[in-house]
Amino acid sequence: MRKYFCLQLTLCFTSTIFSQDYIGQKSYGGISLGTFTYTGMYSKNASFVSHTSMSGSVFYDHRLTLDRQLFVKGELMLGEIAGNNMDKDKEISDNPLKGGFRGYVVEGSAKVEYELMNLYRHRISPYVSAGVGVYYLFDYEYKQGEPKTAGESWGIVAPVGGGVKFRLNKRVRLFAGGHYRFFARNFDNFPDETVKNPNRYYTLVAGASFALQKFNRLW
Numbered sequence: 001m002r003k004y005f006c007l008q009l010t011l012c013f014t015s016t017i018f019s020q021d022y023i024g025q026k027s028y029g030g031i032s033l034g035t036f037t038y039t040g041m042y043s044k045n046a047s048f049v050s051h052t053s054m055s056g057s058v059f060y061d062h063r064l065t066l067d068r069q070l071f072v073k074g075e076l077m078l079g080e081i082a083g084n085n086m087d088k089d090k091e092i093s094d095n096p097l098k099g100g101f102r103g104y105v106v107e108g109s110a111k112v113e114y115e116l117m118n119l120y121r122h123r124i125s126p127y128v129s130a131g132v133g134v135y136y137l138f139d140y141e142y143k144q145g146e147p148k149t150a151g152e153s154w155g156i157v158a159p160v161g162g163g164v165k166f167r168l169n170k171r172v173r174l175f176a177g178g179h180y181r182f183f184a185r186n187f188d189n190f191p192d193e194t195v196k197n198p199n200r201y202y203t204l205v206a207g208a209s210f211a212l213q214k215f216n217r218l219w
Helices: 002-018
Strands: 027-039 052-063 070-084 100-115 124-142 154-167 172-183 200-211
Touching (some): 027 172, 052 200, 124 172
Antiparallel strands (some): 027 052, 027 200, 100 124, 124 154, 154 172
């Protein structure tokens, strides 16, 4: 009986000293809010506000078992996209280099996201991400060019970017980041195809994610 009691006491003492956290958290849900910026022909000589709008998203992260810092992320984003370099007192411009547009984009994407530092050991870590998805453009208004066909409202998008994450506690993470979004088509409806008009689209966001599982002890 005494040997059994000593064995139990030894096991309890050893487990207390050498106990460690078991990272059972694999799933995260979260939201983000930020800006959606267009640069192209209709952003030239225009205020930043005229070609920057709002965006928001909801997402789900799943941590891969083989690497604690590697995640697969599914995201659904909604944002307004707009640009306008016309004079404020004019609704129609005779100058082909001045015009405007406005619309909404809903995007569904799958990304791979990697944290450069282990957030279970550190409070802050940079991260990088890249992925591919599809988008749909709706409620579109334009001041130049021809109307968009139904087929031109759909397309492929490839977001690439990164940012910084901060572990607030064992279940909540805050982050700030930005993405460059490669869209299959230009949105600004600029009519002159002989003029170079590369459209570029950027998102800057801040948000939070919440672990769907508790942070458990190994023993």
